[in-house]
Amino acid sequence: MEQLAVIGNPIEHSKSPDIHHAFAAQTELSVNYTKILGDLEGFEQQVRDFFADGGLGLNVTVPFKQRAFDMCDKLSKRAEQAGAVNTLMMGKNGELYGDNTDGAGMVRDIVKVLEQPLKDKRILVLGAGGAVRGVLGPMMAQNPDIITIANRTVAKAEELALQFSCDYSSYDDLEGPFDIIVNGSSASLGGELPPLKDSLVSDKTWVYDMVYGAEPTVFMQWAFARGAQGADGLGMLVGQAAEAFFLWLHKRPEQAPVIEKLRAEM
Numbered sequence: 658m659e660q661l662a663v664i665g666n667p668i669e670h671s672k673s674p675d676i677h678h679a680f681a682a683q684t685e686l687s688v689n690y691t692k693i694l695g696d697l698e699g700f701e702q703q704v705r706d707f708f709a710d711g712g713l714g715l716n717v718t719v720p721f722k723q724r725a726f727d728m729c730d731k732l733s734k735r736a737e738q739a740g741a742v743n744t745l746m747m748g749k750n751g752e753l754y755g756d757n758t759d760g761a762g763m764v765r766d767i768v769k770v771l772e773q774p775l776k777d778k779r780i781l782v783l784g785a786g787g788a789v790r791g792v793l794g795p796m797m798a799q800n801p802d803i804i805t806i807a808n809r810t811v812a813k814a815e816e817l818a819l820q821f822s823c824d825y826s827s828y829d830d831l832e833g834p835f836d837i838i839v840n841g842s843s844a845s846l847g848g849e850l851p852p853l854k855d856s857l858v859s860d861k862t863w864v865y866d867m868v869y870g871a872e873p874t875v876f877m878q879w880a881f882a883r884g885a886q887g888a889d890g891l892g893m894l895v896g897q898a899a900e901a902f903f904l905w906l907h908k909r910p911e912q913a914p915v916i917e918k919l920r921a922e923m
């Protein structure tokens with residue numbers, strides 16, 4: 658049986674075991690996926706112990722993604738760009754290998770939800786923190802017309818824009834409408850909304866919130882009230898898991914039935 662786990666703090670809420678067990682059932686693989694409560698001081702030792710005990714793959718979540726990045730011997734290009742690691746495994750020579758599947762998972766989900774590629778789209782990304790850094794590389798790889806990053810602290814948007822060859826703006830100076838708006842700010846988590854002008858959306862705009870919940874987020878409610886369509890980040894959660902599952906076990910599971918099941922349970 659393959660040993661997999663997710664490490665984070667807090668960890669109780671994590672849906673990753675359910676998601677990976679559903680993937681394992683689909684692909685007829687024998688998997689035991691557990692949750693590890695990360696120790697704020699001893700995280701690195703917990704990671705080493707997991708692999709020393711024969712673990713195959715480890716997901717890393719808040720607040721350890723940067724520490725996982727720092728301890729890797731080898732990194733994928735997308736992890737390097739993201740400056741964060743959410744998926745760990747051992748390389749052939751015992752080196753710790755880190756990847757970041759968040760961006761690929763999100764792009765795959767957006768393309769599915771929109772039923773069209775990101776190519777040539779005008780995209781607005783809200784926020785310039787770790788979550789956004791993790792998805793810009795895979796988004797730019799889809800050749801959009803433009804990605805504009807807007808952030809409350811404009812200097813952080815500028816820094817990311819330089820790294821990923823995007824545009825950046827303050828919320829005040831934005832000019833819409835955009836084809837797609839991705840909310841990567843953590844405002845939704847606190848039930849808050851960035852200062853968005855009505856002119857940023859039209860009835861052709863698609864919005865995507867990187868967080869998810871039982872009800873549409875405040876950002877989605879704001880966009881829906883102005884005629885936009887969209888989705889929350891539940892598909893991204895399942896998408897990043899599917900990318901990690903593929904990396905560890907070389908099988909690509911079906912995501913849609915797993916998203917449906919989680920949605921029904923919320």
Ligand code: ATR
Pocket residue numbers: 783784785786787788789808809810811813841842843844849850851852
């Ligand atoms: P994460 O890892 O979730 O990205 P983070 O790195 O702390 O968390 O980044 C949070 C992002 O949400 C930042 O871009 C933050 O804006 P600032 O850089 O100006 O702080 C943004 N954010 C958080 N609360 C917000 C709010 N109420 N309105 C607008 N932006 C908000």
